[in-house]
Amino acid sequence: xxxxxxxxxxxxxxxxxxxxxxxxxxxxxxxxxxxxxxxxxxxxxxxxxxxxxxxxxxxxxxxxxxxxxxxxxxxxxxxxxxxxxxxxxxxxxxxxxxxxxxxxxxxxxxxxxxxxxxxxxxxxxxxxxxxxxxxxxxxxxxxxxxxxxxxxxxxxxxxxxxxxxxxxxxxxxxxxxxxxxxxxxxxxxxxxxxxxxxxxxxxx
Numbered sequence: 001x002x003x004x005x006x007x008x009x010x011x012x013x014x015x016x017x018x019x020x021x022x023x024x025x026x027x028x029x030x031x032x033x034x035x036x037x038x039x040x041x042x043x044x045x046x047x048x049x050x051x052x053x054x055x056x057x058x059x060x061x062x063x064x065x066x067x068x069x070x071x072x073x074x075x076x077x078x079x080x081x082x083x084x085x086x087x088x089x090x091x092x093x094x095x096x097x098x099x100x101x102x103x104x105x106x107x108x109x110x111x112x113x114x115x116x117x118x119x120x121x122x123x124x125x126x127x128x129x130x131x132x133x134x135x136x137x138x139x140x141x142x143x144x145x146x147x148x149x150x151x152x153x154x155x156x157x158x159x160x161x162x163x164x165x166x167x168x169x170x171x172x173x174x175x176x177x178x179x180x181x182x183x184x185x186x187x188x189x190x191x192x193x194x195x196x197x198x199x200x201x202x203x204x
Contacts, residue, residue, distance in 0.1 A: 028071040036062040046098040047090035077128035077135035106152035
């Protein structure tokens with residue numbers, strides 16, 4: 001019979017107290033966090049859905065695409081995507097967010113927790129324009145907690161180790177996956193062509 005660990009006290013019977021590690025959680029962005037964000041081209045953002053489930057979404061851009069406004073505020077552009085607006089609609093209902101920043105080649109990660117809002121402020125929209133194309137909107141994150149995450153997860157995964165990269169042929173193409181899941185009659189090659197063209201034309 002499996003034993004479910006339902007409380008923190010129960011979990012602490014398995015996991016030791018972190019001790020001084022608790023002190024690494026800071027209330028604002030300091031020098032090293034600012035530098036890390038400035039180097040990061042990719043993050044995952046977690047939000048809470050109204051039905052109680054959680055959601056995680058990727059965000060990416062040029063290096064430092066998330067801007068540090070001050071010690072407790074970040075700004076992030078929302079570029080063209082699948083238009084499901086899961087993250088933005090979740091924030092409209094519950095503003096709590098968790099961000100996990102990655103830097104290619106670094107095994108450390110940066111976690112930022114806070115509250116967010118979505119804006120169409122003209123100055124912010126112009127700030128993130130690329131080749132004259134403004135983002136769909138801009139997210140402003142008020143930072144409440146900042147801390148660096150240890151390297152063990154990326155060390156175990158070998159994420160940046162090219163010798164461990166999985167050949168793309170191990171999975172069907174994205175077009176084939178969509179065709180199978182949606183039971184479409186269109187050939188997968190046509191779907192893949194459309195996806196590739198969309199990625200080229202609507203990246204920003």
